Amino acid sequence: MTLPSEQQRKERIDRGIKIRTDSIYAMMSYRELSYLALPRLILIVGMLIIPLVVPSMYWQRVFTISCIYALLAISFDFLAHYVGLVSLGGAFFVGIGGYLAAIANTSFGLPPWLTVPLATLIGGSLCTLLLLPCLPLRGVYFAIVSLMYPLFMARVIEALDILGGTDGIMGIDSFPNRWAEQYFLICILLLILFGARRLVNMDIGLVLRGVKDNDQAIRASGISVTFYKSVAVFLASAMGCMSGACLVHIYMWSGISLFALDFSIIPIAATVIGGSGTLVGPLLGCLILVPISELLRDFGTLRIVFYALILVAFIIFRSEGIMVYGQRKYHQFERWIKF
Amino acid sequence: MEILVYGTINSVMLALYALGFAMVYGVSRLPNFAHGALYVLSGFITWSFLNSLGLNYLLSIILAMLATGILGALIYQFVLIRVRGMEISEIIASYAIGLAILEGLRWGGFKGMTYTLPAFISGSTEIAGVPVDYQRLLVVGIGIAVVALLWLFTHYTRIGLALRGMAQDERAAMMLGIDSDLMAVTAMGFGSMLAALAAVLLLPLGNIVVESGYNILILAIAVCVVGGLGSWLGAVLAAFLIGFAQILTVVYLGSHYQMVVALLAIILTLIIKPSGLFGRQKELEERV
Amino acid sequence: MDKILNKEPILKVSGITKHFGGIKALSDVSFDVHEGEILGIIGPNGSGKTTVVNCITGFVKKTSGHVFFRGKDISRKPPHKIADMGVARTFQIMRPYYSLPAYKNLVIPLFSPRSRRTGGWRGGGRLGDRNTVGIDILEEIGFERDSYVPYKLAATLPTGYLKRLELARCLALKPEIIICDEIFSGLSMSEIASMVPLIERLQMDGITLIMIEHRLRELFRVTDRIMVLNFGEKLMEGNPKTVMANEEVKAAYFGSQTVQEVMDHA
Numbered sequence: 001m002t003l004p005s006e007q008q009r010k011e012r013i014d015r016g017i018k019i020r021t022d023s024i025y026a027m028m029s030y031r032e033l034s035y036l037a038l039p040r041l042i043l044i045v046g047m048l049i050i051p052l053v054v055p056s057m058y059w060q061r062v063f064t065i066s067c068i069y070a071l072l073a074i075s076f077d078f079l080a081h082y083v084g085l086v087s088l089g090g091a092f093f094v095g096i097g098g099y100l101a102a103i104a105n106t107s108f109g110l111p112p113w114l115t116v117p118l119a120t121l122i123g124g125s126l127c128t129l130l131l132l133p134c135l136p137l138r139g140v141y142f143a144i145v146s147l148m149y150p151l152f153m154a155r156v157i158e159a160l161d162i163l164g165g166t167d168g169i170m171g172i173d174s175f176p177n178r179w180a181e182q183y184f185l186i187c188i189l190l191l192i193l194f195g196a197r198r199l200v201n202m203d204i205g206l207v208l209r210g211v212k213d214n215d216q217a218i219r220a221s222g223i224s225v226t227f228y229k230s231v232a233v234f235l236a237s238a239m240g241c242m243s244g245a246c247l248v249h250i251y252m253w254s255g256i257s258l259f260a261l262d263f264s265i266i267p268i269a270a271t272v273i274g275g276s277g278t279l280v281g282p283l284l285g286c287l288i289l290v291p292i293s294e295l296l297r298d299f300g301t302l303r304i305v306f307y308a309l310i311l312v313a314f315i316i317f318r319s320e321g322i323m324v325y326g327q328r329k330y331h332q333f334e335r336w337i338k339f
Numbered sequence: 340m341e342i343l344v345y346g347t348i349n350s351v352m353l354a355l356y357a358l359g360f361a362m363v364y365g366v367s368r369l370p371n372f373a374h375g376a377l378y379v380l381s382g383f384i385t386w387s388f389l390n391s392l393g394l395n396y397l398l399s400i401i402l403a404m405l406a407t408g409i410l411g412a413l414i415y416q417f418v419l420i421r422v423r424g425m426e427i428s429e430i431i432a433s434y435a436i437g438l439a440i441l442e443g444l445r446w447g448g449f450k451g452m453t454y455t456l457p458a459f460i461s462g463s464t465e466i467a468g469v470p471v472d473y474q475r476l477l478v479v480g481i482g483i484a485v486v487a488l489l490w491l492f493t494h495y496t497r498i499g500l501a502l503r504g505m506a507q508d509e510r511a512a513m514m515l516g517i518d519s520d521l522m523a524v525t526a527m528g529f530g531s532m533l534a535a536l537a538a539v540l541l542l543p544l545g546n547i548v549v550e551s552g553y554n555i556l557i558l559a560i561a562v563c564v565v566g567g568l569g570s571w572l573g574a575v576l577a578a579f580l581i582g583f584a585q586i587l588t589v590v591y592l593g594s595h596y597q598m599v600v601a602l603l604a605i606i607l608t609l610i611i612k613p614s615g616l617f618g619r620q621k622e623l624e625e626r627v
Numbered sequence: 628m629d630k631i632l633n634k635e636p637i638l639k640v641s642g643i644t645k646h647f648g649g650i651k652a653l654s655d656v657s658f659d660v661h662e663g664e665i666l667g668i669i670g671p672n673g674s675g676k677t678t679v680v681n682c683i684t685g686f687v688k689k690t691s692g693h694v695f696f697r698g699k700d701i702s703r704k705p706p707h708k709i710a711d712m713g714v715a716r717t718f719q720i721m722r723p724y725y726s727l728p729a730y731k732n733l734v735i736p737l738f739s740p741r742s743r744r745t746g747g748w749r750g751g752g753r754l755g756d757r758n759t760v761g762i763d764i765l766e767e768i769g770f771e772r773d774s775y776v777p778y779k780l781a782a783t784l785p786t787g788y789l790k791r792l793e794l795a796r797c798l799a800l801k802p803e804i805i806i807c808d809e810i811f812s813g814l815s816m817s818e819i820a821s822m823v824p825l826i827e828r829l830q831m832d833g834i835t836l837i838m839i840e841h842r843l844r845e846l847f848r849v850t851d852r853i854m855v856l857n858f859g860e861k862l863m864e865g866n867p868k869t870v871m872a873n874e875e876v877k878a879a880y881f882g883s884q885t886v887q888e889v890m891d892h893a
Contacts, residue, residue: 080427084427086426086427086430086431088372088430088431088434133606133609133610134609136613137609137613138426139426139427139430140370140426140430140568141564141609141613143370143430144370144560144564144605145605145606145609147372147434148557148560148602148605149602151553151554151557152557152598152599152602155598156598156599159596159598203734203735203737203738203757204738206724206727206731206734206735206738207735207738209724209726210724210735213724213725213726214722214723214724216686216718216722217718217722217723217724217735217796218707218735219686219705219706219707219710220684220686220706220707220710220715220716220718220722220796221707221710221735221736221739221796221799221800222707222708222710222711222715222736222739222740222741222742222800223707223735223736223738223739223740224705224707224708225707261438261442265435265438268431268435272431299446300446301442301443301445301446302442302443302446304438304439304442305438305439305442305443305446307435308435308436308438308439308442309435309439311431311432311435312418312432312435312436312439315422315428315431315432315435316418316421316422316432318421
């Protein structure tokens, strides 16, 4: 019987199986192994199968573009929630990577399997260099500068009419065939995703997370915060540049629209909706948002309004995001207890 | 001579853009990335009052300024206050709102057709042999008056002093009985009104274009960063610095490079003296 | 004992002045620290003790003055470089990595360039997994190795353990000087009693210590040279008995009026 002075509250406890699968004990039986392996397997197999089961070439293309946005979104999540740097201008990385690949391809005649790595590395270095001045400073400055760069680059290219001006660079080679294009992207995406999840738990990942939470202690430990921030920015911008490079090879065209707001806002919205901090959430968010974006194509820029409003709603209601909610449900259960 | 005249005009324009942003940041430490959006929005509101509702020009202006101010305050009250203090969320939220407003305006058909606001006074005159139109002169005059009024406001009225107190030290202000949330909302309201003021003064000089929302944001941020985030004197000085630099580039290099100046100014400031000309934000020191 | 008779002081602070706007936090503070000794810095609240530490270790830019470590001028160096050279510090307001377990907290300092160069505390870092070395360090400073304590999240540890964690963070760097900012504060008598042997052992290992403290009795147990700060100025330095008998020092702590009253009533 519940006495009047008793109250109830909800308690969250880890599931038994989660505790049983801690470290090496996961090898105990197939059940524990599958508890850990199943979600990851579903993700991998799912991603690999989608191009095969999707109805038309149009939707295959949409899926490929989702993967590109996913790369951007993962890099945003990594920077924002593991290092504390909010990048409001993902379009900058896409644009730089895209133009670099375009130039490498048209002016130097390099094939896609060379231009993409080249654009990734050079683009990553270039972006890190350009963002370097704001790294020793508080996060607000990084947000400001990262916001400005894509807007600025778009205007400069248009005004100075360089790099193809408003027409852009055309006649870029595409990937050898459709399937290569898709599976290359999917494999890279999965590699980066699992790699990033591994990285944030490795020693260097701990340092990066420390940069976000407690940078004074990091300085007192003799580690240069600016250096590790640049490492993180390099990794994230390399990811972004890679996605830009792949994009120009898919569209066979590179223009100012690479610096468009879409590339800046969709990763943010996807991260917030999909669950920030999980690195898998942004992927999911992109798989949801990009097809919706395609369906809403007729509405023009109203899409962006839509994402922006959803973003605001999520932020102010402090919603968890899909993956965070999912992980919580998967790992823990809730019950009412009296006290 | 031209450089002097146009430089001054440009500088006052930049200062007007930046005042609203500086006020909101100074008081509540919120970088209001929706500043440019509010600027453009108030322009369209004025236009609507003027043309669709057929109101008197002066009345439209006043109503638009009030409307924008109230809108800004409401945005803060219902949206941004919930993420107050969390820098990452503040930035994303205000950016998203600005984006929603600007792209919404773009979709709502406010493109293609040229929307203009009529100038207050038409005609032009010559100053020291340089042709200048009256509207621009009026802008300079009103701009200086606004800065002076703001100074008086923040030094001699209760609300102004409260805002200044919060800008200097929030905790101390709260201990003196100043409601920091209310003041932050007020600051946002005033900041939005200043954006609207800049809009009604400066939009008659050109068309109302959605793109300018982003440009204004960049310029406002550039001025505030160079002047020091949180310092109004610094913002005014920085406006003059950047304003003249821009005019010099236009004269000697070509008008495409204007935005480059703004960006270079920000980058140089961040490299050389991150806290800006008069910034009170000491990067490392006060956090230990 | 020979080390203390070494000619050159390991740390030489000369003429540090720090103004925060209109407030003079420090005025012309100078002192030497000899290798292998424990120097205590005491003074009432607001006398600038933590500011001295911040100035020495580079967390705050001095208005003027110099700091020399082993003869090298470290006045303008950023904090991580100073820590890299071997001057470690603890924080008065503790800063562990709350979301990580205790031993993972040490992985980060063990990852620093200095740890990787000097082989970390007692040889770890370069050889051996940082996790294991972390647990070793924790055992050195008093966490029970075979219990769950080193694996608990830092957010769930009580103050005594957190203070030791701060110290462990410094030890992971294999430092030459450790500056302890109020490391005894917030601890119970028994916790302090168990930390004192640790501090003595650090001294025996050759580490120079500078201890900023409020708990004078415990401080006087470990050190025999102290310095007094008041309102940002150095009042005097010397051995505890002489210093505490000094009138100015008493006035600084108790207020000159109180001292006067005590003298009048005595």
